[in-house]
Amino acid sequence: MVELGEWDKALSVAPGVSMKYWRKLMQRRADQLIQEENDDVIPYCIAVGDVKKLVSFFTARGQLKEALLVAQAACEGNIQISPLSTTGGSSNSGGNNTDDYNELLHKVSKELAEWYFQDGHAVLAACCHLAVENIELAMANLIRGNELELAISVGTVLGESAAQATHYALELLARKCMTVTTCFPSLGYRDLAADLLMMIPDNKLQLAKLCAFYPGCTEEINDLHEKCNLPDVEECMRLAETIQADGDIFETIKYYLLSTEPEKALPIGIQYVKKQLCGSDWTLDSICPYLDLLSYIRTERLVLHKCNEFRNELLILCGYIGALLAIRRQYNSIVPALYEYTSQLLKRREVSVPLKIEQLSEELDAWRACTQPTDESPCTPPSELQRMVYSILVSRIQEEPLKGMIGPDCVTGSNLPSHSDVHISCLTGLRIQGPVFFLEDGKSAISLNDALMWAKxxxxxxxxxxxRLNPF
Known part of the structure; x- marks a missing residue:
């Protein structure tokens, strides 16, 4: 009957031989229907309790919601294998248990969440992760989707299990309040930024950055210092000079930035970073805190003519370290742009930094060869030199502390068409799809996703x- 294609008749009499034979025949029929991509396979898989096969069938067809439904039903005990059908040690009897079902549920939830996220639905992606209590990825999806207010709200409710991600979201939202042209002239936004940072338990450094960047008059700055429990600008100047004599570079930079002459922090910090880069054992984590702190110098001081050399060096160093951070976070779309940005600054401006254009080119080529296979040469392995260069990069980059943040950002509407309002990205030269972010000249544009990743x-x-770039 099977050879004649009379499967239903064969299956109806198969139990007369044995349940084991019936089950084997059901599996053969299911395999055939899967090859034909026929939906009739569903009752066959459910009848024998072959959850994995059914989930794989739905997943392969992109029917992730249906796959999730099956996995959830199995976890709840609504799809069971008849005891008779497993007699004699069926091949699947050991594989379909509660632990396997839970693992399957987490896997499908993650795939569905990734599909939602790449489609520009960060909130739905977070819901998928929360449904299986994957708090780290849920918070990460909200932050990478720039749903900062929602991330903070969810993180506050979840408490300690989401604390690290919540604190990061608070920092980013505070940066949103620090947009000089639209927000910072308002005392309300200034105080809101301070209030957000005060929600972070260990907030002294974040509050110092806020105060350092605030562009108000001396009276307003001192008022903010008082709110943040920091000394006034004159006292900060005295503290900076005292601490500098003691040799604490980081604290010296911090207090100079908070003082009446923040530009004095630039040569101290930049010289320290350049000295580190001249060594062979530096890592991102040993340099990033210094550059990050220096970047909060008030813009009107940084752009002064007397700061030209230090400004150029700071931009170059931040560009290079930013490229390495982008590699660490797998922001692949902006890595070449960051290297190109750094190379152009090196080429056009007179600076003295321990970086060479040839070195940047080697590193970019090594990164591409080791991680980004191209359509032209998908099988061409990286050279020995490229492997060595990339190995050095990896040793310096180390691991991302917020593992859930690895991967590109994708905001709501990222896949929407641009219609007649066409903009070309100044980073990639490609047409921008989805939300556009305009740079400070009012003409140059990049995608909001790239802007968010760049700013991070x-x-x-x-x-x-x-x-400073502030797309949050």
Whole structure:
């Protein structure tokens, strides 16, 4: 009957031989229907309790919601294998248990969440992760989707299990309040930024950055210092000079930035970073805190003519370290742009930094060869030199502390068409799809996704003006 294609008749009499034979025949029929991509396979898989096969069938067809439904039903015990059907040690009897079902549910939830996220639905992606209590990825999806207010709300409810991600979201939202042209002239936004940062338990450094960047008059700055429990600007100047004599570079930079002459922090910090880069054992984590702190110098001081050399060096160093951070976070779309940005600054401006254009080119080529296979040469292995260069990069980059943040950002509407309002990205030269972010010249544009990723690894604008980028 099977050879004649009379499967239903064969299956109806198969139990007369044995349940084991019936089950084997059901599996053969299911395999045939899967090859034909026939929906009739569903009752066959459910009848024998072959959850994995059914989930694989739905997943292969992109029917992730249906796959999730099956996995959830199995976890709840609504799809069971008859005891008779497993007599004699069926091949699947050991594989379909509660632990396997839970693992399957987590896997399908993650795939569905990734599909939602790449489609520009960060909130739905987070819901998928929360449904299986994957708090780390849920918070990460909200932050990578720039749903900062929602991330903070969810993180506050979840408490300690989401604390690290919540604190990061608070920092980013505070940066949103620090947009000089639209927000910072308002005392309300200034105080809101301070209030957000005060929600972070260990907030002294974040509050110092806020105060350092605030562009108000001396009276307003001192008022903010008082709110943040920091000394006034004159006292900060005295503290900076005292601490500098003691040799604490980081604290010296911090207090100079908070003082009446913040530009004095630039040569101290930049010289320290350059000295580190001249060594062979530096890592991102040993350099990033210094550059990040220096980047909060008030813009009107940074763009002064007397700061030209230090500004150029700071932009170059931030661009290079930003490229390495982008590699660490797998922001692949902006890695070449960051290297190109750094190379152009090195080429056009007179600076003295321990970086060479040839070195940047070697590193970019090594990264591409080791991680980004191209359509032209998908099988060409990287050279020995490229492997060595990339190995050195990896040793310096180390692991991302917020593992859920690895991967590109994708905001709501990222896949929407641009219609007649066409903009070309100044980073990639490609047409921008989805939300557009305009740079400070009012003409140059990049995608909002690229702007968010750029700002997270390099605080300064791609135009090289010294203006901070704030797309949050």
């Amino acid at each position: 690894v390099n605080p300064f604008s791609p135009l090289g003006t010294g203006v």
